Amino acid sequence: MTKLTALSLSVGVFGMLSTLMTATIWPLPVWVLFLAWASFFFVGSGLTGLAKSVACNWTGIAIATATLLSVQSTGSALWLSIAVGVGSLAMVQASRLPWISATPAIVFGFAMTVGTIAATGNGITTVGSGHPALVAAITALVGAGFGVASEWGATLISKAFGSRAAPVTQPA
Template sequence: MKKPEAYTLSIGVLAVADTWLTGTLLPVPVWVTFIAWASFFVLGGGRAGFVKSVASNLTGLVIASLTLLCIATTSGSAFAVAVLVGIGSAAMVQASKLKLLDVLPAIVWGFASTVGTNVATGKAITTAGIGNPALVAAAALVTGAAFGFVSEVVGEALAFRREHRLG
């Protein structure tokens, strides 16, 4: 099977599994798993892409969580929120100076996924327990990276390789 078809099959089948899993057994936002899955491929795939993707996405998650915690201590005015998001955004840029985190969009995806999960769940960042939106987003980000890794392994295994013979 040619590589594009192999990846089509691998990703298509695993997308079904991911969507079913997040809709039944693992209550995390499927859209966050898909963001992390894409992040895995954007960061080059393989073990290195997995590590870099998870590290970058979770760095964005930590910065978003700190930003949300700071917002929770304010009056919630639009200006205060804007200033704190600006500080969080600047922190993401500074974090991207590190070699492991040098793809800024991957950090931003973790930040946005965390804020989105916070809004989608309607739960405050200060929520205790496994329902905490940062924990939910973290589980989704790692799950998505894992699906990326597995889809790559399966896609490569399904890809047909022709041997070129001399003679």
């Protein structure tokens, strides 16, 4: 069995479990979980990838929160546009730090926050456990955890069924 096949099987099983969990037990936005999961693999996976992915996502969540709080009392499209421009600049500048150097993973965090607001209808000034930044931050951590679990699952599947390197071929 190739490593890619083992990872495919593991991701499929954990994808099913994460969807079932968010639909029945813990109502986290499953698409945020999948973004965080993708972010985990994007930054390199492993426990280092877990830490970096979560740090990048949380940085984007913090920047989105500050951006949205700065304009929450205005309905002006111009001010919102300016704030998002400044937030975008901040995301790229933040990626100068080595431990949060994956700009796309920071942008994922920003998008997680804005999308959670749109999906839940809870604004950035919501108080309590429904605060979109809190929901996005928890879900980012859980999603990265699913990344680790699926990676470990692939390792177990490879060991159980034998592993061989996938042949390198060019697509037809």
